[in-house]
Amino acid sequence: MKHQRWSMCGGVGRSRGKMCGIFAYLNYNVARERRYILEVLFNGLRRLEYRGYDSSGIAIDADLRSPVAIDKGEGNDGRKEASRLPYNSAPPLVFRQEGKIESLVRSVYSEVDAMDLNLEKSFSVHAGIAHTRWATHGVPSPRNSHPQSSGACNEFLVVHNGIITNYEVLKETLIRHGFTFESETDTEVIPKLAKFVFDKARDEEGEQTVTFSQVVTEVMRQLEGAYALIFKSAHYPNELIACKRGSTLILGVKELSDDKNSGKLFHDVKALTKDEKPKELFFSSDLCAIVEHTKNYLAIEDNEVVHIKDGCVSILKFDYGREKPASVQRALSVLEMEVEQIKKGNYDHFMQKEIHEQPHSLTTTMRGRLKDNSVVLGGLKDHLKTIRHSRRIIFIGCGTSYNAALAARPFLEELSGIPVTMELASDLLDRQGPIYREDTAVFVSQSGETADTLLALEYALGNGALCVGVTNTVGSTLARRTHCGVHINAGCEIGVASTKAYTSQIVVMAMMALAIGADKISTQARREAIINGLSDLPKKVAEVLKLDGEMRDLAKSLIDTQSLLVFGRGYNYATALEGALKVKEVALMHSEGLLAGEMKHGPLALVDETLPIIVIATHDACFSKQQSVIQQLHARKGRLIVMCSVGDAASVCPMGSCRVIEVPQVADCLQPVINIIPMQLLAYHLTVLRGYDVDQPRNLAKSVTTE
Numbered sequence: 001m002k003h004q005r006w007s008m009c010g011g012v013g014r015s016r017g018k019m020c021g022i023f024a025y026l027n028y029n030v031a032r033e034r035r036y037i038l039e040v041l042f043n044g045l046r047r048l049e050y051r052g053y054d055s056s057g058i059a060i061d062a063d064l065r066s067p068v069a070i071d072k073g074e075g076n077d078g079r080k081e082a083s084r085l086p087y088n089s090a091p092p093l094v095f096r097q098e099g100k101i102e103s104l105v106r107s108v109y110s111e112v113d114a115m116d117l118n119l120e121k122s123f124s125v126h127a128g129i130a131h132t133r134w135a136t137h138g139v140p141s142p143r144n145s146h147p148q149s150s151g152a153c154n155e156f157l158v159v160h161n162g163i164i165t166n167y168e169v170l171k172e173t174l175i176r177h178g179f180t181f182e183s184e185t186d187t188e189v190i191p192k193l194a195k196f197v198f199d200k201a202r203d204e205e206g207e208q209t210v211t212f213s214q215v216v217t218e219v220m221r222q223l224e225g226a227y228a229l230i231f232k233s234a235h236y237p238n239e240l241i242a243c244k245r246g247s248t249l250i251l252g253v254k255e256l257s258d259d260k261n262s263g264k265l266f267h268d269v270k271a272l273t274k275d276e277k278p279k280e281l282f283f284s285s286d287l288c289a290i291v292e293h294t295k296n297y298l299a300i301e302d303n304e305v306v307h308i309k310d311g312c313v314s315i316l317k318f319d320y321g322r323e324k325p326a327s328v329q330r331a332l333s334v335l336e337m338e339v340e341q342i343k344k345g346n347y348d349h350f351m352q353k354e355i356h357e358q359p360h361s362l363t364t365t366m367r368g369r370l371k372d373n374s375v376v377l378g379g380l381k382d383h384l385k386t387i388r389h390s391r392r393i394i395f396i397g398c399g400t401s402y403n404a405a406l407a408a409r410p411f412l413e414e415l416s417g418i419p420v421t422m423e424l425a426s427d428l429l430d431r432q433g434p435i436y437r438e439d440t441a442v443f444v445s446q447s448g449e450t451a452d453t454l455l456a457l458e459y460a461l462g463n464g465a466l467c468v469g470v471t472n473t474v475g476s477t478l479a480r481r482t483h484c485g486v487h488i489n490a491g492c493e494i495g496v497a498s499t500k501a502y503t504s505q506i507v508v509m510a511m512m513a514l515a516i517g518a519d520k521i522s523t524q525a526r527r528e529a530i531i532n533g534l535s536d537l538p539k540k541v542a543e544v545l546k547l548d549g550e551m552r553d554l555a556k557s558l559i560d561t562q563s564l565l566v567f568g569r570g571y572n573y574a575t576a577l578e579g580a581l582k583v584k585e586v587a588l589m590h591s592e593g594l595l596a597g598e599m600k601h602g603p604l605a606l607v608d609e610t611l612p613i614i615v616i617a618t619h620d621a622c623f624s625k626q627q628s629v630i631q632q633l634h635a636r637k638g639r640l641i642v643m644c645s646v647g648d649a650a651s652v653c654p655m656g657s658c659r660v661i662e663v664p665q666v667a668d669c670l671q672p673v674i675n676i677i678p679m680q681l682l683a684y685h686l687t688v689l690r691g692y693d694v695d696q697p698r699n700l701a702k703s704v705t706t707e
């Protein structure tokens with residue numbers, strides 16, 4: 001089967017990566033004080049914070065060595081070193097710290113103070129690199145944090161996202177060549193390998209014969225695994241090199257006009273190879289860290305080596321089979337993201353902001369896609385015929401993304417007439433479940449970088465299925481590796497708990513179901529009703545958000561409970577799972593989402609006067625069954641909280657015997673979008689009241705890029 005990709009092509013099979021963050025900043029022909037450079041780097045790290053990390057680090061330039069120090073062979077730190085650095089350069093300064101970024105910031109300023117480094121010193125060109133690390137190889141500690149170094153003089157420094165799978169072999173070889181290792185990381189082999197390559201070339205061919213990009217491409221030739229890397233070197237001052245294989249890496253470009261330092265548009269990287277205009281260049285593993293500086297970006301592709309030198313950007317395409325990498329031209333894209341998206345604004349937490357912005361995020365998700373009673377999804381239209389002929393559709397995802405797919409399953413089955421099965425990505429991989437060429441596999445992921453989902457994608461690609469992506473992240477691995485797909489356009493989601501992405505994912509999958517089923521006359525009236533319901537949805541979401549105060553009161557009443565059950569069925573089985581997941585992950589309270597139809601097969605034994613149980617009983621085909629569930633729970637003196645459609649309170653809860661949450665009614669298949677919102681609000685308020693970290697819950701990261 002031959003398929004066309006939905007966005008940028010490229011990419012090789014990837015392996016696991018780390019939940020780390022990369023940021024780099026290079027100013028060219030524009031004076032920037034050291035303090036300013038530090039703040040840009042720290043701020044970049046703060047923007048990456050939400051992804052999860054346990055340590056961080058940066059590297060900046062030191063002052064040039066004094067002639068006396070050079071003659072004595074001293075490094076900037078005063079130690080006598082057999083430095084082979086260029087005559088007028090100094091070893092870059094590296095700062096690394098375990099724990100929060102603010103503790104790195106404090107330690108940098110106090111070290112800088114102790115070494116009497118001038119923070120007001122101005123650099124017309126300077127290259128700084130920064131990193132947040134999530135420990136995999138070695139405990140969180142300064143020595144295991146990045147930048148990792150080639151050795152005493154920091155001749156080569158590297159920040160790395162990903163995993164080098166052959167690092168043990170490389171390490172043994174480098175040790176045999178006299179290198180000593182300081183950290184337990186896989187990353188440390190990279191700067192040391194760079195130094196090895198550089199020294200070898202210089203010994204064989206003399207001073208200044210090997211270029212920075214030659215060193216890096218030779219290093220790439222030796223590396224196996226997944227990586228996004230940035231190199232900084234004392235041998236190539238004011239230059240940076242970025243390369244990647246697997247992990248995401250973005251270049252941001254901001255040209256500064258002579259007068260007001262305002263950003264100006266570039267359309268082609270080619271333009272950057274010629275001029276000497278003042279500019280600022282950024283590398284990051286996440287667009288969120290770039291958007292406040294510029295909207296002009298390039299998603300670097302696998303095996304590209306991006307070299308910044310003298311204010312110019314050149315891109316080489318690395319190829320294992322070719323001695324010399326070929327030069328490539330790439331167009332810059334314009335980022336459709338507003339700075340406000342990465343700021344809390346008037347809200348206390350990102351999760352709170354993201355819950356409340358759902359009327360807007362849903363509008364953006366649907367913008368330009370609903371036309372004259374039909375749905376237009378540009379990324380899918382060439383593949384609809386293949387999908388309609390599939391033997392089955394398989395939804396694959398993890399966590400909230402899986403739950404969103406589960407919410408979409410009933411109406412996709414209804415509108416397409418094709419069997420739809422559900423797979424948690426990790427379980428599919430554990431079982432190596434059967435996937436066939438006749439299958440359409442739909443991968444759902446907010447980040448587009450979840451390791452299990454991506455490994456399942458490689459598995460499905462290997463089995464010849466048509467692979468469709470649903471993601472929030474432009475340029476993500478999921479977007480690049482699937483044959484086609486749809487961006488949910490919910491805007492940057494920073495809270496670890498997924499909220500607005502969940503509702504946008506459901507809406508995208510509803511639109512997918514409408515597009516797939518568009519050839520069926522028999523369902524036309526139903527489709528039109530759903531399309532009308534979609535147009536109305538942001539307004540209804542704004543209405544349900546008014547329950548905020550009520551959900552805070554409910555949270556107060558539940559603050560000390562140990563456990564919470566949520567019963568749902570039909571369209572709202574997913575709501576039960578997702579509502580319970582939200583409470584669990586942020587409020588750190590045990591909660592379980594259950595299929596109401598399973599109640600009598602076990603969970604009923606738990607029911608007593610103390611255990612709070614939320615029953616979702618909004619008006620749909622399962623309503624009477626849920627009424628019966630409520631009666632049975634009531635008969636056992638269950639502590640009931642019932643979510644029902646506005647006006648149904650009396651029929652779900654006779655004589656005010658339980659607490660009721662009334663929500664606006666929408667088309668049955670869109671009801672999960674409405675019903676999850678009180679649950680999100682409940683989880684949020686429970687977390688605040690219980691005093692836990694809302695945006696970065698204990699032990700969790702935004703993107704789970706390890707298996």
Ligand code: AGP
Pocket residue numbers: 398399400401444445446447448449450453496497498499585701702703704
């Ligand atoms: C959501 O609140 C969770 N943090 C988590 O379950 C998440 O949905 C899951 O890790 C999948 O992430 P993805 O959507 O980025 O693939």
